[in-house]
Amino acid sequence: MAPHTGAKDKSNSAAARVLGSATAGISELAVFHPVDTTAKRLMSNHTRVTNLSQLNQVVFRNYANEGVLRKAFSLFPGLGYAAGYKVLQRVYKYGGQPYVNDIVATQVGADFENAFGKKTGKALMSAASGSLIGIGEIVLLPLDVLKIKRQTNPEAFKGRGFIRILADEGMGLYRGWGWTAARNAPGSFALFGGNAFAKEYIFGLKDYGTATWTQNFVASVCGASASLIVSAPLDVIKTRIQNRNFDNPESGFTILKNMAKNEGITSFFKGLVPKLLTTGPKLVFSFAMAQTLIPAFDKMFGN
Numbered sequence: 001m002a003p004h005t006g007a008k009d010k011s012n013s014a015a016a017r018v019l020g021s022a023t024a025g026i027s028e029l030a031v032f033h034p035v036d037t038t039a040k041r042l043m044s045n046h047t048r049v050t051n052l053s054q055l056n057q058v059v060f061r062n063y064a065n066e067g068v069l070r071k072a073f074s075l076f077p078g079l080g081y082a083a084g085y086k087v088l089q090r091v092y093k094y095g096g097q098p099y100v101n102d103i104v105a106t107q108v109g110a111d112f113e114n115a116f117g118k119k120t121g122k123a124l125m126s127a128a129s130g131s132l133i134g135i136g137e138i139v140l141l142p143l144d145v146l147k148i149k150r151q152t153n154p155e156a157f158k159g160r161g162f163i164r165i166l167a168d169e170g171m172g173l174y175r176g177w178g179w180t181a182a183r184n185a186p187g188s189f190a191l192f193g194g195n196a197f198a199k200e201y202i203f204g205l206k207d208y209g210t211a212t213w214t215q216n217f218v219a220s221v222c223g224a225s226a227s228l229i230v231s232a233p234l235d236v237i238k239t240r241i242q243n244r245n246f247d248n249p250e251s252g253f254t255i256l257k258n259m260a261k262n263e264g265i266t267s268f269f270k271g272l273v274p275k276l277l278t279t280g281p282k283l284v285f286s287f288a289m290a291q292t293l294i295p296a297f298d299k300m301f302g303n
Contacts, residue, residue: 009207011102012298017095020294024286025090029083032282034075039279043239043271044152046263077150085143092140093133094290097192101129119200126208127193134188135181142166142173144180145242152243172249176241179252183238187231195223195287209295216288224283228275233268 012020038059042049045058057064063074104112104125112121146165149156160168198219199205211219240255259267 009098009209012098012209012294013301014095016294016296016298016301017098018091019297020292021091021094021290022087023293024094024290025087026083027289028090028282028286029086031285032279034072035282036279037075037077039271039274040148040152040239040243042274043236044243045270077154085140085147088143089137089140090286090290093137093188094287095294096136097126097130097133097188098294100133101126104129104132123193123196123200126196127189130192131185131189134184134191137184137188138174138177138180141177141180145173145175148239148242152239153245156245175249176238176252179234179238179241183231183234187227187235190230191223191227191283191287193223194226195219195291198222208291211291213288213292216291217284220284220288220291221280224280224287225276227283228272228280232272232275236268236270 041059041061047054047058049055049058060066060071060074063071066074105122109121109125112125115121116124157165166173196208196219199208199211199215202218202222203211203215205211205215236259237252237255240259241250241252244250263270
């Protein structure tokens with residue numbers, strides 16, 4: 001079968017994809033790291049929160065009775081790990097998905113169009129490419145693990161630095177990789193798929209790269225909301241696997257069983273509302289920014 005290129009958008013340069021994605025990641029981190037810490041601590045909490053006093057203890061922990069500034073700074077643990085992880089993740093995910101999508105469109109684009117129609121087929125290719133790139137994201141898992149432990153369980157470090165932890169823990173830093181892949185696959189499918197469907201059916205764009213900032217923003221809202229809802233249960237399990245002490249791991253299936261038994265089915269959606277209200281805007285912000293900046297940098301480079 002001849003290579004199929006009809007469903008492909010205009011390709012941007014590698015430099016534009018890296019710079020656009022990295023800028024989006026850095027901007028996201030500067031604005032939303034405290035929000036991420038709050039969401040992770042709520043997801044890691046095993047008790048019911050019924051009043052503001054309990055919420056204060058869960059979110060601010062040892063700084064619950066301190067002043068506003070001390071409380072605010074307490075939400076910036078693990079910033080170094082977060083910077084490394086977030087920038088690499090955004091470059092890999094936002095910059096890498098278009099490459100995978102180009103390959104999918106070239107190799108099996110005709111099959112998608114024949115099976116689902118031109119518009120739906122193109123959107124589903126974007127979703128499938130996002131799912132594949134999401135699974136591969138587990139290569140960055142150690143940085144994510146260290147970031148989450150700093151945010152939710154700093155005692156796990158016991159005064160050890162980054163290099164010492166790498167030497168001591170080794171492949172243990174990939175604990176929970178299966179659950180992470182299981183969460184990333186549908187989450188990234190929904191993120192890129194929701195974004196693509198919005199561009200196809202709301203705005204009727206033939207080339208997604210020509211979207212305006214407003215169009216990218218609306219499409220990102222659709223993709224981010226779908227992604228967070230779809231991945232919520234597995235995200236809670238993943239977070240609880242990663243936030244435990246290094247010397248006291250617990251399997252995902254054990255966590256799943258204990259959650260269902262002790263906390264009920266609704267526990268699998270703990271932190272979803274804060275994530276939709278806080279992590280949602282963070283994801284929308286970075287995704288829309290990356291989609292806007294990548295073509296802008298490409299144009300700046302004269303491509």
